[in-house]
Amino acid sequence: MKRIKQGDTVEVIRGNYQGVRGSVHRVLADKDQVIISGVNIIKRHTKPTGRVRTQAGIIEREAPLHISNVALVCPQCSQRSKVAFKVQPSGAKARVCKKCNETIE
Ligand SMILES: [Zn+2]
Numbered sequence: 001m002k003r004i005k006q007g008d009t010v011e012v013i014r015g016n017y018q019g020v021r022g023s024v025h026r027v028l029a030d031k032d033q034v035i036i037s038g039v040n041i042i043k044r045h046t047k048p049t050g051r052v053r054t055q056a057g058i059i060e061r062e063a064p065l066h067i068s069n070v071a072l073v074c075p076q077c078s079q080r081s082k083v084a085f086k087v088q089p090s091g092a093k094a095r096v097c098k099k100c101n102e103t104i105e
Pocket of ligand 1: 074075076077078079081097098099100101102
């Protein structure tokens with residue numbers, strides 16, 4: 001189970017976008033990276049190559065950030081928080097905010 005899920009609000013804690021909050025657009029689980037809407041925008045200069053039809057020009061898109069460079073923002077207390085895991089009576093694992101001890105869905 002990952003600490004960060006798609007749809008979570010996270011805060012960037014390292015790099016150029018430090019302190020910026022955004023929602024997780026996609027989790028690249030195999031690389032431990034996340035793509036956050038509006039964060040870490042890179043410009044790609046693309047040229048049409050060969051027979052493959054690619055759009056030429058400058059394309060802006062979000063580059064993935066490593067999961068260790070973002071912190072989850074707790075939806076209950078809206079503080080940036082570490083995540084603990086708790087086994088619920090049903091046996092399922094739940095994420096818990098270490099600041100306010102509320103369960104995070
Ligand atoms: Zn909290």
